[in-house]
Amino acid sequence: MKFVKYGSILLITFVAVVGVAVPMSATPQSWLEFPLNPMLQQKARNIFFHVPVAWTTVVAFLVGTYYGYRYLKTKNIDYDIRSVSAAGLGLLFCTLATVTGAIWAKFDWGSFWNWDPRQTSIFVLLLIYGAYFALRSAVETEEKRGTLSAVYSIIAGITVPFFIFVMPRLMAGLHPGSKGDPDGAGPVVQFTMSGNMFVVFFLALIGFTLLFIWLLSLRVRTARLEYAQSIHRS
Amino acid sequence: MSSLRSTVAVIRKDVQSELRTRYALNALLMFVVTAVATILFALRSDQPTSTVLAGMYWVVVFFTAMSSLSRIFVSEEERGTTMTLQLVASPAVVYFGKLVFNTLLTLSMTVAVTILYTLVFSTFFVIQTVSIFVITVLLGSLGFASAATIIAAIVAKANTRGTLYPVLSFPILIVLLITVMNATAKALDGEALSAALGDFQVLTGYFLAMTAGSYLLFDYVWKD
Numbered sequence: 001m002k003f004v005k006y007g008s009i010l011l012i013t014f015v016a017v018v019g020v021a022v023p024m025s026a027t028p029q030s031w032l033e034f035p036l037n038p039m040l041q042q043k044a045r046n047i048f049f050h051v052p053v054a055w056t057t058v059v060a061f062l063v064g065t066y067y068g069y070r071y072l073k074t075k076n077i078d079y080d081i082r083s084v085s086a087a088g089l090g091l092l093f094c095t096l097a098t099v100t101g102a103i104w105a106k107f108d109w110g111s112f113w114n115w116d117p118r119q120t121s122i123f124v125l126l127l128i129y130g131a132y133f134a135l136r137s138a139v140e141t142e143e144k145r146g147t148l149s150a151v152y153s154i155i156a157g158i159t160v161p162f163f164i165f166v167m168p169r170l171m172a173g174l175h176p177g178s179k180g181d182p183d184g185a186g187p188v189v190q191f192t193m194s195g196n197m198f199v200v201f202f203l204a205l206i207g208f209t210l211l212f213i214w215l216l217s218l219r220v221r222t223a224r225l226e227y228a229q230s231i232h233r234s
Numbered sequence: 235m236s237s238l239r240s241t242v243a244v245i246r247k248d249v250q251s252e253l254r255t256r257y258a259l260n261a262l263l264m265f266v267v268t269a270v271a272t273i274l275f276a277l278r279s280d281q282p283t284s285t286v287l288a289g290m291y292w293v294v295v296f297f298t299a300m301s302s303l304s305r306i307f308v309s310e311e312e313r314g315t316t317m318t319l320q321l322v323a324s325p326a327v328v329y330f331g332k333l334v335f336n337t338l339l340t341l342s343m344t345v346a347v348t349i350l351y352t353l354v355f356s357t358f359f360v361i362q363t364v365s366i367f368v369i370t371v372l373l374g375s376l377g378f379a380s381a382a383t384i385i386a387a388i389v390a391k392a393n394t395r396g397t398l399y400p401v402l403s404f405p406i407l408i409v410l411l412i413t414v415m416n417a418t419a420k421a422l423d424g425e426a427l428s429a430a431l432g433d434f435q436v437l438t439g440y441f442l443a444m445t446a447g448s449y450l451l452f453d454y455v456w457k458d
Contacts, residue, residue, distance in 0.1 A: 072454050120408075127405040134401050138392040144458075148388050151451045155384055155406060158447045159440075162409040166436050170412060 004214045011207030018200055019048035028194065035194045039108070046104045047193070048200055052208040054097040057125065059212060060090030065157045068150030080146035081227060084136065085219035087153070089212060091129040098122050109174050116174040117167040124163065128156045240323050244331025248306070249338075258339060262302045266346045269294045274354060284422035287359050288415050291347060295378070296411060298343050300400040303382040306332050307390035320456065329383070329452040333445070336379035336386075344371045362424030366417060370430070373437035374414040380441055381406045384448035387455045410440050 024036040024044070037044050064086035071079035101119065102112040113119060135152055139145040193201060252258055273290050282290070310316045319328060348371075351359040361367045382403060389399045417433040 072451075124405050124408050131402045131405055134398060135388070135392060138394045138398050140393065144391055147454050148391055151384075151455055152388055152402065154451060155381075155444075155447060158443050159406055159409055162436070162440065166409065167412075170416060170436075
């Protein structure tokens with residue numbers, strides 16, 4: 001766990017410093033210059049934070065659903081504790097991804113919210129987390145609470161492929177790689193990363209994933225203590 | 235008893251107890267009338283486009299469904315008949331029986347909304363491609379009912395049922411809602427049947443995935 005803790009701190013600090021400090025130029029000469037995207041300008045640096053946070057959201061959702069599935073199979077309350085801890089972190093990262101994305105959208109697409117397929121997906125994910133915690137607070141016995149919320153998160157997981165594969169076909173998008181916007185409401189930014197940007201981006205992905213693992217282990221350990229205390233009291 | 239025959243027995247039991255009280259059907263019909271009247275008041279003499287009408291159509295269906303489809307399991311809990319049902323029928327039989335009943339309810343809802351819409355929006359709500367509309371309503375009702383049934387089973391075991399049901403259902407149903415609104419607008423605009431094939435694929439996939447998932451997970455929810 002020490003490796004995870006210091007690794008995430010080190011990598012995220014490195015990404016924050018390098019991602020902000022390395023100059024951008026239209027004709028990058030050396031390894032220490034990022035290419036300047038004419039449409040995104042300096043705002044392109046957000047890719048080192050926004051995308052890894054969104055990636056961590058997906059990881060948290062998968063981890064939460066996986067532990068929910070394990071709980072259904074074993075009925076071991078520890079899996080429920082892990083599942084709900086992952087879901088709590090998922091909500092945190094989902095909010096961060098929404099906020100960083102909305103700010104970026106404001107300055108590149110003109111408004112905070114455009115109902116782009118991925119914005120719609122993250123909105124639905126926020127709703128799913130909201131519903132998940134509403135459901136948990138509505139069930140009193142812990143065994144039933146674990147079972148019902150695990151079933152709900154798996155049912156919600158069934159709809160995820162539709163958001164990834166179907167939504168982009170149904171509606172026009174603005175994210176890079178979308179099918180384009182026929183109404184001309186905003187430009188689809190063509191964006192490919194250069195080699196050195198990709199290294200920083202990849203390190204950011206690892207850094208945020210490690211941060212998630214570290215935070216998850218912290219939350220699981222406190223939740224276990226709280227659970228033991230509640231057993232002890234009753 | 236074969237599982238098909240017991241499924242039919244579960245459906246018959248639900249239909250019979252429904253016809254005795256007509257609780258769900260009456261509430262459903264009144265809800266549809268109220269919702270359509272509210273839309274009429276909101277629109278006044280404006281001329282709604284086909285996109286708006288298609289959207290409004292499924293908004294009415296969604297909220298009507300949210301007010302009535304959870305009854306299917308909640309009523310069992312309230313009457314205290316859950317245990318009996320658990321004893322006499324296997325979980326799969328109960329699930330598919332309830333699914334068929336909910337599909338019937340959703341279909342009767344869409345019929346009621348369609349009739350009302352044709353009457354009150356006689357100039358705007360003209361279904362030009364009937365084939366798209368019928369297939370959309372059929373597939374949409376199936377998908378709607380399959381998601382609504384498993385969520386109803388979850389909600390029946392929780393404490394605050396009434397408010398929780400739409401909260402849990404909406405994120406699950408949103409893909410379906412977008413697709414059926416899309417396809418219904420195509421039917422109103424008079425596009426060819428081939429234009430809606432993609433929507434039908436999505437609806438079929440949604441129904442199959444949701445039903446398979448619900449079938450696998452229903453045991454855990456149903457057994458206490």
